[in-house]
Amino acid sequence: MPSRNRCTALVLASAALVLTLPRSLPADEPIPPARPFEPMVYQARRAKLMKALGGGIAVLYARGEEDADGYRQDADFYYLTGLNDAGAVLVLSPEERAFKERLFLKPRDPDDERWTGVRPDIGDSLRRTTGIERISRTSALGGSMMGLLQTTGTLYLISDPGGPDSPDRPEMELYGKLSSKLPGVSIKNRTDLLPALRSVKEPRELDYMEKAIAATVSAQHAAAQAIRPGVEENWVAGLIDLEFKRGGAVRPGFPPIVGSGRNSTILHYPEHNQTIAAGSLVVVDIGSDYGHYSADITRTYPADGHFTPEQRKVYDVVLRAQQTCMDMIKPGVYFDDVHRKAEEIIRAAGYRDYFIHGLGHFVGLDVHDSGLYRKPLQAGMVVTIEPGIYIPEKSLGVRIEDEVLVTQNGHRLLTAALPRDPDAVERMMRKE
Numbered sequence: 001m002p003s004r005n006r007c008t009a010l011v012l013a014s015a016a017l018v019l020t021l022p023r024s025l026p027a028d029e030p031i032p033p034a035r036p037f038e039p040m041v042y043q044a045r046r047a048k049l050m051k052a053l054g055g056g057i058a059v060l061y062a063r064g065e066e067d068a069d070g071y072r073q074d075a076d077f078y079y080l081t082g083l084n085d086a087g088a089v090l091v092l093s094p095e096e097r098a099f100k101e102r103l104f105l106k107p108r109d110p111d112d113e114r115w116t117g118v119r120p121d122i123g124d125s126l127r128r129t130t131g132i133e134r135i136s137r138t139s140a141l142g143g144s145m146m147g148l149l150q151t152t153g154t155l156y157l158i159s160d161p162g163g164p165d166s167p168d169r170p171e172m173e174l175y176g177k178l179s180s181k182l183p184g185v186s187i188k189n190r191t192d193l194l195p196a197l198r199s200v201k202e203p204r205e206l207d208y209m210e211k212a213i214a215a216t217v218s219a220q221h222a223a224a225q226a227i228r229p230g231v232e233e234n235w236v237a238g239l240i241d242l243e244f245k246r247g248g249a250v251r252p253g254f255p256p257i258v259g260s261g262r263n264s265t266i267l268h269y270p271e272h273n274q275t276i277a278a279g280s281l282v283v284v285d286i287g288s289d290y291g292h293y294s295a296d297i298t299r300t301y302p303a304d305g306h307f308t309p310e311q312r313k314v315y316d317v318v319l320r321a322q323q324t325c326m327d328m329i330k331p332g333v334y335f336d337d338v339h340r341k342a343e344e345i346i347r348a349a350g351y352r353d354y355f356i357h358g359l360g361h362f363v364g365l366d367v368h369d370s371g372l373y374r375k376p377l378q379a380g381m382v383v384t385i386e387p388g389i390y391i392p393e394k395s396l397g398v399r400i401e402d403e404v405l406v407t408q409n410g411h412r413l414l415t416a417a418l419p420r421d422p423d424a425v426e427r428m429m430r431k432e
């Protein structure tokens with residue numbers, strides 16, 4: 001990869017080339033993508049979880065999803081292993097004497113891998129990256145479980161992405177089969193443990209989250225510079241993607257939202273198939289994924305670079321609600337109370353019926369991250385604060401979303417590098 005100086009020299013050497021380059025091409029070298037953490041990080045997390053379980057057996061299936069950017073591991077599994085392989089199974093058995101952690105990988109298929117990519121082999125390299133000594137194929141899972149159940153009769157459910165009645169829970173299918181063979185076995189729910197662990201971020205996680213935020217801030221700047229009447233929403237989305245990649249993100253943390261005019265009032269508008277019209281607002285809700293950690297930042301831009309008086313009036317209400325809610329964030333506070341404060345402010349301004357979603361959420365490995373909303377906030381948690389007012393009949397939607405870290409004494413605004421004040425947003429859009 002050429003150094004920045006060499007890049008600069010090459011560009012300066014060809015004035016003609018410079019003149020024909022679109023403004024959006026990268027001027028700086030891209031940041032390399034993240035690596036998984038050291039194996040001891042995942043080991044320590046598993047040890048904490050096992051200590052909290054105190055005994056029994058917990059099985060966790062990897063149920064990530066394939067999308068346009070490839071396989072993305074499910075967050076609970078990634079949090080405990082750093083492994084991005086589909087079809088893997090983790091078994092934790094805290095009471096076992098020698099091997100408390102076992103990993104099972106689905107069989108390799110050379111023909112399949114010629115189409116979809118090479119999967120990890122079982123060997124020392126995988127033992128080193130996961131820190132797990134006992135690795136075998138999923139065909140051995142049933143036999144291993146029968147062996148482990150000779151010393152304990154408790155099976156713990158530890159991950160519950162689909163809710164208690166979700167049908168696609170392979171753990172419950174396995175547990176059902178095992179308990180029908182071994183009648184003394186009991187199944188217990190400890191799906192509270194991983195949210196409690198995952199929601200309090202380690203410093204290394206915050207480092208990755210801040211890198212995801214930095215790429216997202218750059219992408220918001222690129223969007224602000226590109227937005228004007230006549231530009232396609234889709235073009236803005238493309239520029240955002242380029243900035244994500246330049247910032248070391250291999251993919252977005254969630255499908256980007258670039259909604260103009262009426263689309264600014266559609267909360268998760270995915271299509272990006274409209275042309276930005278004069279006088280409209282554009283809601284840009286985006287987050288890059290750096291090392292599996294997602295950012296989540298929304299800004300609302302006036303297409304012409306200036307808010308109309310009515311747009312600014314609504315913007316000011318949303319900003320005031322956001323700032324008041326942010327000011328409340330500190331350890332011990334209940335998120336519900338913060339949400340209620342936003343409702344109160346928006347109601348007093350006359351827009352209560354146009355605030356139709358929750359105030360925010362935990363953010364981390366998942367954009368809507370694991371966490372216990374009914375418990376008070378703790379230092380180390382990261383939440384979004386994202387009030388919005390959406391008036392479809394006026395094609396007027398405003399959302400402002402930022403990420404806040406709960407600290408020992410209060411909070412820190414992680415997304416402070418990106419302006420929120422309406423005058424500053426207008427300045428950011430000026431092509432000067």
Ligand code: GLY
Binds near residue numbers: 254286296367401
């Ligand atoms: N980007 C989805 C959300 O803000 O929750």
Ligand code: MN
Binds near residue numbers: 360361386
């Ligand atoms: Mn959000």
Ligand code: MN
Binds near residue numbers: 286
């Ligand atoms: Mn968002």
